[in-house]
Amino acid sequence: MTIEFVTREQPVATTVAHLNVRLFGNLIIRRGSDVLRAHHLGGPKPRQILEILLVNLGHAVSKDRLIELLWGTNPPVEALPTLESYVSVLRRHLQPGAGKFGPLQTTTGGYMMDRELVDVDLDQFDVLLQRAQKSSAELAYPLLLRALDLAAAPLLGDELVPAWALDARELHAARLTAARLLAAETAAILHRIPDALNFARLALVDDPLSERAWTTLILGLETSGHHAEGLQAYERCRHAMQSELGCVPGEKLRSAQSRLLQATADGDGDLADVLSALLMLHDQLRTGAKSTTTLPRPEPVADSVREATDVVTSFLRRALAHA
Numbered sequence: 381m382t383i384e385f386v387t388r389e390q391p392v393a394t395t396v397a398h399l400n401v402r403l404f405g406n407l408i409i410r411r412g413s414d415v416l417r418a419h420h421l422g423g424p425k426p427r428q429i430l431e432i433l434l435v436n437l438g439h440a441v442s443k444d445r446l447i448e449l450l451w452g453t454n455p456p457v458e459a460l461p462t463l464e465s466y467v468s469v470l471r472r473h474l475q476p477g478a479g480k481f482g483p484l485q486t487t488t489g490g491y492m493m494d495r496e497l498v499d500v501d502l503d504q505f506d507v508l509l510q511r512a513q514k515s516s517a518e519l520a521y522p523l524l525l526r527a528l529d530l531a532a533a534p535l536l537g538d539e540l541v542p543a544w545a546l547d548a549r550e551l552h553a554a555r556l557t558a559a560r561l562l563a564a565e566t567a568a569i570l571h572r573i574p575d576a577l578n579f580a581r582l583a584l585v586d587d588p589l590s591e592r593a594w595t596t597l598i599l600g601l602e603t604s605g606h607h608a609e610g611l612q613a614y615e616r617c618r619h620a621m622q623s624e625l626g627c628v629p630g631e632k633l634r635s636a637q638s639r640l641l642q643a644t645a646d647g648d649g650d651l652a653d654v655l656s657a658l659l660m661l662h663d664q665l666r667t668g669a670k671s672t673t674t675l676p677r678p679e680p681v682a683d684s685v686r687e688a689t690d691v692v693t694s695f696l697r698r699a700l701a702h703a
Contacts, residue, residue: 398483398498399411403535404502404537407536407538421469422470423469428450428542429450431545433491434500435548436492437502440487443460443491444489447459467484483498508526512527512559512566521567521572524562534549560582561579561583561592564579565592573603573604588620594617595632598636602643611644
């Protein structure tokens with residue numbers, strides 16, 4: 381009896397390279413010692429497919445959804461085979477020699493970038509922010525600094541037109557504002573007042589109606605002795621909230637304003653004199669409103685009111701003269 385041995389060809393082991401991707405600023409992909417940029421990926425559509433999958437790192441995106449994002453509501457007749465050919469082009473660049481076995485994986489009805497094989501700076505930013513939100517101030521602050529350093533450049537800098545990129549930027553912008561606001565509040569807790577002021581101002585650029593950001597800014601200015609600047613900030617806050625929301629700042633900010641007014645009035649110079657006079661007149665108005673008697677005011681009080689009025693009037697005349 382002759383026994384035949386059948387030799388089967390064993391699959392060749394292929395080393396799957398890990399990808400390190402930068403989405404902030406211009407697209408850069410590092411695969412070992414190789415560096416790929418946007419123009420290395422076979423054209424705008426393959427690059428956009430990759431960016432969509434990277435923004436959704438670890439989550440499958442269906443072919444139908446990719447076609448919708450790439451071509452809108454009027455895709456070409458050959459959209460599906462064209463999409464699949466673009467994915468093949470991407471694989472040749474991202475995982476040469478590995479075919480479908482690499483970071484860009486096929487799922488049921490779609491594609492996905494494997495989180496285990498890809499590091500993306502956008503994903504790292506989100507992870508750092510989530511960790512900071514659950515940590516003490518001492519541990520959170522360095523995490524926030526790392527996250528904000530990662531996000532120093534705009535997201536998806538190579539994409540200028542597609543609507544899907546605008547949507548991704550809007551989602552990231554909300555997280556970036558949250559990171560800046562948390563960094564401001566955390567820096568204040570750690571008595572890093574210059575940092576708190578800087579991050580609060582950045583958060584207000586993103587969201588001019590954020591009362592938390594205004595509170596951190598104004599309290600920081602009060603702590604650092606910049607009383608007049610704190611009053612100016614309060615006035616900007618009050619105007620923004622009143623004109624946009626139809627409301628006034630909360631009790632915490634109003635209390636800060638009162639302290640800033642009193643601290644400025646206790647200082648030196650024309651502004652201190654004017655504020656002192658205004659505070660005194662305000663107290664008189666409040667006292668008069670509460671009083672139920674029509675008796676004339678004592679002479680010393682009447683003299684003080686006249687002096688306060690003269691101070692304010694003189695200040696206003698000089699201001700108008702220099703206007």
